Amino acid sequence: MTQRPSLWSQIYKSVFRHRFDDTPRNRLLQITSNVFLHLHPATIRRHGLRLRYTWGMGGLSFLMFLVTVVTGVILMFYYRPTAAHAYIDMKNLQHEIPFGMIQRNMHRWGAHAMVILVWFHMLRVFLSGSYKPPREFNWGVGVVLLTLTMLLSFTGYLLPWDQLARWAITVGTNMAAATPFVGHQGPGAGLTGVTERNDLRALLLGGPQVGDPAILRFYVLHCIFLPIIAAVLMIVHFWRVRKDGGISGPAHAEAASRPGRAPPRSHGFAPKGGG
Amino acid sequence: MTDSQNRHHLWGRRDVLTAIGWTAVVGSLLAGTSAFGRLLFRRAPVEPPTLFRAGRLADYAPGTVSDRFLKTWRVFIVHEKDSLYAIFGKCTHLGCTPRWYSRESKFKCPCHGSGFDTAGVNFEGPAPKPLERARIWLDDTGELWVDVGQRYERDRWSQPGAALRLPKERA
Numbered sequence: 001m002t003q004r005p006s007l008w009s010q011i012y013k014s015v016f017r018h019r020f021d022d023t024p025r026n027r028l029l030q031i032t033s034n035v036f037l038h039l040h041p042a043t044i045r046r047h048g049l050r051l052r053y054t055w056g057m058g059g060l061s062f063l064m065f066l067v068t069v070v071t072g073v074i075l076m077f078y079y080r081p082t083a084a085h086a087y088i089d090m091k092n093l094q095h096e097i098p099f100g101m102i103q104r105n106m107h108r109w110g111a112h113a114m115v116i117l118v119w120f121h122m123l124r125v126f127l128s129g130s131y132k133p134p135r136e137f138n139w140g141v142g143v144v145l146l147t148l149t150m151l152l153s154f155t156g157y158l159l160p161w162d163q164l165a166r167w168a169i170t171v172g173t174n175m176a177a178a179t180p181f182v183g184h185q186g187p188g189a190g191l192t193g194v195t196e197r198n199d200l201r202a203l204l205l206g207g208p209q210v211g212d213p214a215i216l217r218f219y220v221l222h223c224i225f226l227p228i229i230a231a232v233l234m235i236v237h238f239w240r241v242r243k244d245g246g247i248s249g250p251a252h253a254e255a256a257s258r259p260g261r262a263p264p265r266s267h268g269f270a271p272k273g274g275g
Numbered sequence: 276m277t278d279s280q281n282r283h284h285l286w287g288r289r290d291v292l293t294a295i296g297w298t299a300v301v302g303s304l305l306a307g308t309s310a311f312g313r314l315l316f317r318r319a320p321v322e323p324p325t326l327f328r329a330g331r332l333a334d335y336a337p338g339t340v341s342d343r344f345l346k347t348w349r350v351f352i353v354h355e356k357d358s359l360y361a362i363f364g365k366c367t368h369l370g371c372t373p374r375w376y377s378r379e380s381k382f383k384c385p386c387h388g389s390g391f392d393t394a395g396v397n398f399e400g401p402a403p404k405p406l407e408r409a410r411i412w413l414d415d416t417g418e419l420w421v422d423v424g425q426r427y428e429r430d431r432w433s434q435p436g437a438a439l440r441l442p443k444e445r446a
Contacts, residue, residue, distance in 0.1 A: 167371050167385075167386055170369070170370050170371060171369040171370065171371065171386055171387075174369040174370040175369060197316075197320060198316055202316065203315055203316070206315070206317075207320065207321060207322070208320070208322055208323075213321075
């Protein structure tokens with residue numbers, strides 16, 4: 001007579017499809033059967049353990065993104081994006097709201113760190129030649145992500161609504177007015193017929209100068225628009241790291257860790273039925 | 276689709292339906308995107324008022340620069356020997372508001388260090404042009420008016436609204 005499974009084991013088995021005995025198979029399943037962990041490879045190459053090859057700069061950039069997302073959402077509980085409220089809300093977060101200071105400062109410093117780390121990540125990828133085939137496309141995705149990081153930083157700059165914020169965004173958006181063809185002070189403005197009211201600067205500010213409409217626009221871009229695009233591209237970026245042969249290493253190490261296997265295809269498509 | 280069908284019809288049923296489908300998808304995406312682009316420019320842009328009363332001539336001592344309307348209207352009132360004009364406080368480099376330093380007799384922009392003399396002419400820093408002047412005039416009751424919506428670059432400073440010519444005996 002077979003024993004009926006207990007309710008507990010029925011629940012357990014509905015969540016986890018494998019046991020946790022320390023066997024190679026279970027270790028692999030712990031990673032591959034978990035939606036959050038399957039970002040990681042089930043196995044890594046020996047050179048992947050060499051911290052000093054990549055300094056983990058891409059992963060740290062992502063960590064800073066997560067820090068700013070979490071702290072940013074917390075700040076949104078008190079911050080109102082209007083000229084009348086923005087500055088005082090920011091000050092209240094610092095001095096009146098319990099743990100508000102550390103949230104704001106983690107958001108601020110995390111953002112600074114993310115910008116710096118993304119640049120260093122790019123520098124490392126360049127210096128180690130990791131942009132070369134088969135990773136050219138992922139370099140392109142990374143360049144877009146770098147730009148999005150800059151834009152996230154720029155849009156967040158206005159939100160404290162202090163003197164630095166107002167004049168930095170005044171300067172930045174006036175520079176946008178000098179963009180060729182789409183800025184009213186830029187070269188080719190006559191050709192496209194853009195004016196002060198319908199050029200790139202007006203699009204960013206939503207008015208003649210930095211004011212209420214600009215705060216709202218920057219707020220929406222900062223909290224919704226740019227993070228979603230960045231998150232989608234991060235998914236592509238991380239997925240491509242895996243598809244392009246995993247974390248990059250020195251050429252000899254990469255070749256040695258794939259005995260008898262051709263390097264991942266960089267040109268053309270897989271034949272039908274092939275991987 | 277078989278070869279015989281291909282020979283008789285340039286466009287098969289499946290090709291037509293595929294083309295219609297993709298046209299609908301791409302078309303609606305384009306329509307939505309361009310509608311959103313238009314939505315970001317409102318029909319009636321909200322612009323602040325530009326016209327204000329700036330007091331009387333006697334309020335401005337000769338040879339002085341007043342910043343009493345700087346916070347409210349972004350304007351300096353300059354009273355020179357034989358003229359009175361309103362300088363619009365927007366740096367011609369990237370749009371910050373310069374400050375007046377009476378000891379050095381110059382306007383100085385805090386953002387990138389552009390300097391302008393009492394007439395608003397740039398002489399140091401990255402500013403490429405002199406500061407603009409706002410239209411200024413005197414009404415029948417002797418009250419000064421300034422309209423920051425009407426501005427004069429240097430090539431139009433000789434026009435009537437760019438400055439108030441003062442009779443010599445006043446100065």
